[in-house]
Amino acid sequence: MKKGFFITIEGGEACGKSTQVNLLKDYFKNNFSEDDYLFVREPGGTPLAEEIRNLLLFYKEEKPLPITELLLFCAARAQNTHTRIIPALKEGKIVIADRFYDSTLAYQGEARKIMDKSQLLNLTQTIIGDLKPDLTFYLKLSPEEAFKRKKSNEALDRIESEGIEFHKAVARGYDYISSLENNRFCTIDASLSPEEIFKIIKSEIEKRIN
C-alpha cells in the first residue's frame, strides 16, 4: 500500500493560519499535479461535516454543553477522516489539514477541561484509529497579541468570542502537546511576517517530502 504524507496546521485564534493555508494552496497548485494532494479543514471537509461546523460555530438557539461540543467536533472528524483523509493517504497523496485532533486537545482538553489528555486520545483513537499527522506546524502567538490582532468590527464565532483566559489555556495546551512530540511538531513564531513564516513552512515541507 502506498503511504501518503499527512500535514496539519494548528494554532490559536488570529495566528495567521488562514493566510498560510492560502499560501500553501498556491504553492501546491504551482508545484504539484492536483492528483497529488488534498486540502481539508476541521471542523468540516465534507458536506455533513461542514453542517456540523455551522452548528458548532454559529448555532444561536441553544448553547451546546461542553460534552456536546466535543462530540460534534469528533463527529465531524470521523466523517472527514474516513471519507476523505484516509482514502487520500492510501492513494499516496499529501494531505494538508487546517486543524486536526491537536485542536481538540488544546480547546476541549486544556481550555474546556472536558476530559484529560489520555481520555481524549483514547476517544480520538476510537474514532480515527492510529492515524497521526507526520508533520504539524504550530503557529505560536501569545493570546495578548492575538487579541490585539482581532478587529473590533469583526464578527466572531462562538469559540473566538471566548475571553482571554480561555485562549491563554488553549495556548498552554498547544505549548504542552508540542513539547511532547518534538519530531512531529514544527513550532513557528507567528509574530513573524507571513512571508517569513511561509519560508519556514515551505522549507520544512520540502525537507520532509523529498
Ligand code: TMP
Ligand atoms: P478555524 O476558525 O480555525 O477554522 O477553527 C474553528 C474553531 O473551532 C476554532 O475556534 C477552533 C475550534 N476547534 C475546536 O475547538 N476543537 C477542534 O477539535 C477543532 C478542529 C476546532
